[in-house]
Amino acid sequence: AIQMTQSPSSLSASVGDRVTITCRASQGIRNDLGWYQQKAGKAPELLIYAASSLQSGVPSRFSGSGSGTDFTLTIGSLQPEDSATYYCLQDYNYPRTFGQGTKVEIK
Amino acid sequence: EVQLVESGGGLVQPGGSLRLSCAASGFTFSSYWMLWVRQAPGRGLEWVANINEDGSHMNYLDSVKGRFTISRDNAKNSLYLHLNSLRAEDAAIYYCVGDRSPTYHSGDTTFYYDAFDIWGQGTVVSVSS
Numbered sequence: 001a002i003q004m005t006q007s008p009s010s011l012s013a014s015v016g017d018r019v020t021i022t023c024r025a026s027q028g029i030r031n032d033l034g035w036y037q038q039k040a041g042k043a044p045e046l047l048i049y050a051a052s053s054l055q056s057g058v059p060s061r062f063s064g065s066g067s068g069t070d071f072t073l074t075i076g077s078l079q080p081e082d083s084a085t086y087y088c089l090q091d092y093n094y095p096r097t098f099g100q101g102t103k104v105e106i107k
Numbered sequence: 108e109v110q111l112v113e114s115g116g117g118l119v120q121p122g123g124s125l126r127l128s129c130a131a132s133g134f135t136f137s138s139y140w141m142l143w144v145r146q147a148p149g150r151g152l153e154w155v156a157n158i159n160e161d162g163s164h165m166n167y168l169d170s171v172k173g174r175f176t177i178s179r180d181n182a183k184n185s186l187y188l189h190l191n192s193l194r195a196e197d198a199a200i201y202y203c204v205g206d207r208s209p210t211y212h213s214g215d216t217t218f219y220y221d222a223f224d225i226w227g228q229g230t231v232v233s234v235s236s
Binding site (some may be wrong): 001032034036038043044045046049050053055087089090094095096097098099100101 | 144151152153154157158165167168169202209211218220221223224226227228229
């Protein structure tokens with residue numbers, strides 16, 4: 001199975017900061033990658049698919065980039081409601097695999 | 108309103124069985140790949156199994172192959188997961204998920220992506236003696 005490694009595991013940032021989360025695949029996965037946000041006690045929500053396509057209704061401060069093995073989720077200007085855990089997911093092959101998650105806290 | 112509602116979770120002994128159900132509404136269920144994702148207490152997300160639009164193709168996580176069976180009934184807008192030979196490590200919240208499966212065409216090549224854009228609230232499976 002493809003291993004997905006996220007970094008950092010957690011971070012703390014201030015409102016308005018630019019935040020970057022990275023995800024590395026153990027082998028090349030083209031752009032077959034999505035990003036999900038999970039707030040405490042809630043089901044996850046889709047942010048980005050195909051590495052850089054923004055899901056309808058998701059604020060434009062979220063963006064994704066990358067191809068091959070290295071990917072990035074960027075929050076352009078962190079907002080209080082962005083406090084959550086973020087997961088990447090590869091959909092290049094089966095079984096689909098998630099990263100271990102990055103917990104984002106607001107200072 | 109687009110909605111997925113899971114049911115069927117509960118406490119079961121190791122080696123026991125459960126059937127999870129998921130009722131879909133507000134979208135064209137038969138046009139969606141469907142899947143189950145689970146989350147053990149305090150842990151991350153884990154993809155479990157998926158099934159294509161007409162129920163003819165399924166894929167499973169290696170650790171559940173031969174024990175879990177995913178199925179669907181498009182006439183009832185319902186997804187199922189049969190869990191057999193349950194182990195302690197299967198204890199988790201099980202989410203029913205809809206995958207919009209967007210496609211992108213480049214010349215003669217079609218690229219398929221996952222886009223898990225509909226999630227249920229989850230049903231809890233506990234495994235303990």
